[in-house]
Amino acid sequence: MKKIASIIGGGVIGAGWASRFLLMGWNVNIFDRDPDVNRKVNEILGNARRSLPGLYEEKLPEEGVLTFCSSIQCAIKDATWIQESIPERLNLKHDVYNDILKYADKNAIICSSTSGFKPSELNNGAGAQNRIMVAHPFNPVYLLPLVELVFAIGTSDNIKEKAKEILFDIGMFPLLVNKEIDAHIADRLLEAVWREALWLIKDDIATTEEIDNAIRFGFGLRWAQMGLFETYRLAGGEAGMKHFIEQFGPTLSWPWTKLMDVPELTPSLIEKISSQSDAQSDRYTIRELEVIRDNNLVGIMRSLKLQNWGAGAHLNSIDKFLEKKEYEFDKPIETISRVVPLDWVDYNNHMNEARYLQAFGDATDRFMEIIGCDSNYISSGNSYFTAETHIRHIDEVLAGSLITIFTYCLVGEGKKLHLFHIMKNGDRYIASGEHILIHVNLDTRRSSLPSDTILNTLRKIAKCHSNLPRPDGVGASIGNKK
Amino acid sequence: MKKIASIIGGGVIGAGWASRFLLMGWNVNIFDRDPDVNRKVNEILGNARRSLPGLYEEKLPEEGVLTFCSSIQCAIKDATWIQESIPERLNLKHDVYNDILKYADKNAIICSSTSGFKPSELNNGAGAQNRIMVAHPFNPVYLLPLVELVFAIGTSDNIKEKAKEILFDIGMFPLLVNKEIDAHIADRLLEAVWREALWLIKDDIATTEEIDNAIRFGFGLRWAQMGLFETYRLAGGEAGMKHFIEQFGPTLSWPWTKLMDVPELTPSLIEKISSQSDAQSDRYTIRELEVIRDNNLVGIMRSLKLQNWGAGAHLNSIDKFLEKKEYEFDKPIETISRVVPLDWVDYNNHMNEARYLQAFGDATDRFMEIIGCDSNYISSGNSYFTAETHIRHIDEVLAGSLITIFTYCLVGEGKKLHLFHIMKNGDRYIASGEHILIHVNLDTRRSSLPSDTILNTLRKIAKCHSNLPRPDGVGASIGNKK
Numbered sequence: 001m002k003k004i005a006s007i008i009g010g011g012v013i014g015a016g017w018a019s020r021f022l023l024m025g026w027n028v029n030i031f032d033r034d035p036d037v038n039r040k041v042n043e044i045l046g047n048a049r050r051s052l053p054g055l056y057e058e059k060l061p062e063e064g065v066l067t068f069c070s071s072i073q074c075a076i077k078d079a080t081w082i083q084e085s086i087p088e089r090l091n092l093k094h095d096v097y098n099d100i101l102k103y104a105d106k107n108a109i110i111c112s113s114t115s116g117f118k119p120s121e122l123n124n125g126a127g128a129q130n131r132i133m134v135a136h137p138f139n140p141v142y143l144l145p146l147v148e149l150v151f152a153i154g155t156s157d158n159i160k161e162k163a164k165e166i167l168f169d170i171g172m173f174p175l176l177v178n179k180e181i182d183a184h185i186a187d188r189l190l191e192a193v194w195r196e197a198l199w200l201i202k203d204d205i206a207t208t209e210e211i212d213n214a215i216r217f218g219f220g221l222r223w224a225q226m227g228l229f230e231t232y233r234l235a236g237g238e239a240g241m242k243h244f245i246e247q248f249g250p251t252l253s254w255p256w257t258k259l260m261d262v263p264e265l266t267p268s269l270i271e272k273i274s275s276q277s278d279a280q281s282d283r284y285t286i287r288e289l290e291v292i293r294d295n296n297l298v299g300i301m302r303s304l305k306l307q308n309w310g311a312g313a314h315l316n317s318i319d320k321f322l323e324k325k326e327y328e329f330d331k332p333i334e335t336i337s338r339v340v341p342l343d344w345v346d347y348n349n350h351m352n353e354a355r356y357l358q359a360f361g362d363a364t365d366r367f368m369e370i371i372g373c374d375s376n377y378i379s380s381g382n383s384y385f386t387a388e389t390h391i392r393h394i395d396e397v398l399a400g401s402l403i404t405i406f407t408y409c410l411v412g413e414g415k416k417l418h419l420f421h422i423m424k425n426g427d428r429y430i431a432s433g434e435h436i437l438i439h440v441n442l443d444t445r446r447s448s449l450p451s452d453t454i455l456n457t458l459r460k461i462a463k464c465h466s467n468l469p470r471p472d473g474v475g476a477s478i479g480n481k482k
Numbered sequence: 483m484k485k486i487a488s489i490i491g492g493g494v495i496g497a498g499w500a501s502r503f504l505l506m507g508w509n510v511n512i513f514d515r516d517p518d519v520n521r522k523v524n525e526i527l528g529n530a531r532r533s534l535p536g537l538y539e540e541k542l543p544e545e546g547v548l549t550f551c552s553s554i555q556c557a558i559k560d561a562t563w564i565q566e567s568i569p570e571r572l573n574l575k576h577d578v579y580n581d582i583l584k585y586a587d588k589n590a591i592i593c594s595s596t597s598g599f600k601p602s603e604l605n606n607g608a609g610a611q612n613r614i615m616v617a618h619p620f621n622p623v624y625l626l627p628l629v630e631l632v633f634a635i636g637t638s639d640n641i642k643e644k645a646k647e648i649l650f651d652i653g654m655f656p657l658l659v660n661k662e663i664d665a666h667i668a669d670r671l672l673e674a675v676w677r678e679a680l681w682l683i684k685d686d687i688a689t690t691e692e693i694d695n696a697i698r699f700g701f702g703l704r705w706a707q708m709g710l711f712e713t714y715r716l717a718g719g720e721a722g723m724k725h726f727i728e729q730f731g732p733t734l735s736w737p738w739t740k741l742m743d744v745p746e747l748t749p750s751l752i753e754k755i756s757s758q759s760d761a762q763s764d765r766y767t768i769r770e771l772e773v774i775r776d777n778n779l780v781g782i783m784r785s786l787k788l789q790n791w792g793a794g795a796h797l798n799s800i801d802k803f804l805e806k807k808e809y810e811f812d813k814p815i816e817t818i819s820r821v822v823p824l825d826w827v828d829y830n831n832h833m834n835e836a837r838y839l840q841a842f843g844d845a846t847d848r849f850m851e852i853i854g855c856d857s858n859y860i861s862s863g864n865s866y867f868t869a870e871t872h873i874r875h876i877d878e879v880l881a882g883s884l885i886t887i888f889t890y891c892l893v894g895e896g897k898k899l900h901l902f903h904i905m906k907n908g909d910r911y912i913a914s915g916e917h918i919l920i921h922v923n924l925d926t927r928r929s930s931l932p933s934d935t936i937l938n939t940l941r942k943i944a945k946c947h948s949n950l951p952r953p954d955g956v957g958a959s960i961g962n963k964k
Contacts, residue, residue, distance in 0.1 A: 012717065012718075043769065047772055047773065047776055049882065050773075050776070050824070050881065050882050051776040051777070051779070051780050051824055053821040053882065054780065054820075054821040054822060054823025054824055054825075054826070054881065054882065055780055055783060055784065055797060055823065056797065056800065056801055056804060056820065056821075057787075057801050057820055057844065058801050058804035058805055058806075058819070058820060059804070059819040059820055059821065059884060060804070060821075087729070088729070088733075115730075115733075116733060116736065116738055138700040138701060138704075139716070139717050140772070140775070140776065140779070143776060143779045143780070143783070144699070144700050144703060144704070144779070145699045145700075145793055145796050145797075146695075146696065146699035146700030146701075148696070168800075168803075169803075171797075171800050173695070173699045173793070173796050175692060175695050175696055175699070177687070177688070177692075178687075178688075179685075179686065179687050181685075181687050182736065182737045182738055183733075183736075183738035183739070185682065185687065185688050185692065185693060185696040186696040186697070186700050186701060187738060188678055188682065188738055188739045189675050189678055189679065189693070189696065189697065189701075189739075190701060191678075191733065191738040191739040192674040192675055192677065192678035192739045192741050193671050193674055193675055193710060194710070194730075195674065195734065195739065195741060195743075195744045195745075196670055196671055196673075196674040196741075197671065197710055197711075198734075198744065198745045198747070198751070198755075199744075199745055200667065200670065201751070201754060201755055201758065202745045202751055202754075203661075203663075204661065205659070205660075205661050205663050205667065206659070206660075206667050207758045207761075207762070208710075208711035208712075208755060208758040208759045208762050209711075209758065209761070209762035210657060210658075210659075210667065211667060211671070211709065211710060211711060212708060212709025212710060212711050212712050212762065213628075213655070213657050213709065214628065214630070214657055214667040214668040214671070214709075215668070215671065215705050215709035215710060216705060216706060216707055216708060216709045217626070217627045217628035217655045217657070218620040218626050218627075218628030218668050219620060219628075219668060219671075219672060219705075220702070220705035220706045220707070220709060221626060221706045222620075222626070223697050223698060223701075223702035223705055223706070224698060224702045224703050224705070224706035224782055224786075224792070224793075225698055225702070225786060225791060225792045226694065226698060226792070227693065227694025227695065227696075227697035227698045227702060228675060228676070228679055228690075228693060228694060228697060229679075229690035229691075229693060229694050230690075230694050234621070235494065235621050236494075247569070247570070248597075248676075251570075251597075251598060251665075251673065252677065252680075254598065254664065254665075255664045256598055256664055256665035256669060256670055256673040257665070257670050257673040257674045257677065257741075258743055259674050259677060259678075259739075259741030259742075259743055260741075260743060261677075261740055261741055261742060261743065262677045262680065262681075263677075263680050263681055263684045265680070269680070269683070269684055272683060272684075273680075273683055273690060276683065276689045276690040276691065277690045279689075279691065280689070280690050280691035280694065287525065290529055290622070291529065291532075292789070292791060293622070294529055294532070294533040294622065294625060295533070295789050295791075296785075296786060296789050296791055296792070297533070297622070297625045297626070298533050298536065298537055298625070299785030299786065299788055299789055300706055300782050300785050300786070301537060301625070302537065302785065303778075303781030303782050303784065303785040303825060304706075304707060304778060304781065304782070305539075306781055306825060307774070307777050307778050307781055309707060309774060309777075309778055310706070310707045310708070310778070311627055311655070311706075314627050314655050315537060315538065315627075315653075318538065318650075318653050319538055319539050319540050321650075321651075322538060322540035322541070322542070323540055324540075337540070337541040338536075338538065338539055338540060338541055339535040339536040339538075339541065339542075340536060341536025341537065342532070342533055342536055343536075343785060343788060344536070352840075352843065353839060353843050353868045353871065354836055354837070354839040354840035354842075354843045355836070356839075357835060357836040357838075357839040357871075357873075358834075358836035360836075361834065361835050361836045362539065385875065385878070386835045386875050387874070387875050388872075388873065388874050388875065389835065389839075389871070389872070389873040389875070390870075390871070390872050390873075390959075391839075391870065391871040391872075392869070392870050393867065393868055393869055393870065393871070396867070396927070399532065399536065400531065400532050400535065400536065402541060445878070475959055476959060477872075477957055477958060477959030478870050478871075478872040478916050478918060478957060478958075478959075
């Protein structure tokens, strides 16, 4: 029997909650007066279906059933979790809570998605039950793990544990806010940045795009993995957090922002920050944290390369600039010359087996560009698909090593392309990759003939390569040398 | 002939600049009075060598030569680029500039890494030459692309173009700050957050760790790819930026931060922000931006999974929770059941060929855990390495599809392990993966016998599987059915 989550308010946030509960195996009842709610929620749910399940290396529970309800009473029937996500107007929220408290199961957990109100304000006027808590999520709710959890005065330990457990079960990271405050924690930081950013725009210092670029090409990449304080711990160099505060402490009185109401950096506040930072991070040395940070940054930026976005798009443009432009056909074509990146190594500290195929696949892609099977050709509805691959792992290779791939075109006739790649690290033979590719029509998804231009180029290369000594291992079956 | 960059000040920032120039093929002269500068710079350079070259899909130019100099005069000889990164004390900087201006080549570009000073302050007292510009980078300088570039009054167009070009050549993203201001752009945003964060700690609302978690499990992930305004454009839902400002505008007068000196949100300021946001982002609809954002977030979080850090570590803990715990040996073992994630598809919009091997590699890893070749066993200095792989791509599979892998153990005797994986999507046969693995001693990196426990388990499974019909395609050579 699936549990029921009741979502009151089906905007961006409510629909995000609904999507997360559904995809994690809950049934969801949703109530919103907007006549267009069904379409809007289903668009967000569509986004969630395409992105959330693949986030995990394991299959998720079977998706729950989504029901649109015509009243709060109907929506909250038998609900284990009730989540209010209506606009930020306290009187509207109180009206909704009155209805919820009238009909909710006595064990139901009742939370508000409010960005700013405190539980004491939410419960004020909502009877003496003090049952409304804050569970403040972040858009997109179905992907971002953070949820700020602020309990009401008198919330029982039982409910506290149950709430944390349910949020973990639906994949979230509950952050307990121990002392209620306007806008909780994250939104206070966001509000500070927002206010400073408004000044920058008002004063014509920067545009919205320049501000976004100042974030996403710089500290945004750091914050995605370490946040503010752990990042600054490293900025102090070997001397760590205390050194950083000493160095940048004086700037608090400088006009580095228009937001000038600042706390005094007393010795006791410095001591408090340093000791909290130690408690948080001192299981690693600064050098270890630098290595962790660099691994993370490389991984994040390389994931953005794949999407050709932000810092990743910038790196791609530099690749284009570094790329070799001319190729000779009278010897095996040097299709790849690159260093093994940090995100390609595994627990054996050497290049993961899948990355051998990625490097060979990149070599094949480069070969494709050389023969004219480029992005224009693919846009015209044609491409090659790999049908078969045979890899021989001859030696291992570590992160940071230069690998070079030499490509032989053995057959390039009709629909069929037969490539043989040799991967080397200097003189060391690392691996061979043998591939059969078939030309396909991307509309029918069936095999088809390539363009004449491509066929002519392929014939030219294959003819050149037929004069080369045949590489060892071609056509071998697994476990046997040919 | 390599160009020369001169680095004055070899702390975290100066050493970061030195590393980036060196790895992008420049010679570097460095000057710092710290007797320990050589060791410190080389540690940062070590970090850079292990992380930067692999960031690119292309080989970088040959690394330049690093020279430690005993004077500014010696360090800046023949330098094309001179970068000052000494502490943030204006009188010290002026002393250094006097020396630099005395000896620098007349075409040399002279920049300061200052976090806060304006070019007019830097040039004040440094003669009438007005040659000092700001090139403010972000730690780690060798990885993060952002550099804020603030020209001096009267900087020539020629120097401006040359500066941008050089920064691009060494892989950076120069952000032009058109109007000089204390702390430029990014550090003003950082300073606002820093001030609010100090309040949160002083008032015992949150610890450094809680603040970092509030960032890295939530908005930090958004900022790494879109920054502040493009993110908020999406938060408004279909109605976009204007709706967002209307919704959250009133909070400017609320105590959502202690930093209360805010600009008034007049209609003209709202219009300015909305139109700048349009200019920045309206080539995409909100729905398209949502898809881009989700692709990026999935990629970023999955890259952090690989490092088992932050949001990625959290996702891994949920995988553990979802993981199947019991396996039956009397049929092919269901080692993998997962959805194809967004970062596994390529320009053909189907699972990239390398990810077939990643899925098969994951199936092999799961099989390893089942037979007791787990992290403890690997820590004891033993593991299996893949020697050979044969993949037959029988059908394509799109992002979001459920794939299941069934694993046959064909041989598990002595040092050798022979596995055969079948990948299915429902009833559709997607691919087969055949693998020969060899047990190795991780110290000698040579083949060795596995433990008796593992051998016994392997024999048991192989015996069970020998009773199953032999899967089609075992032992086939490439291009031929067996």
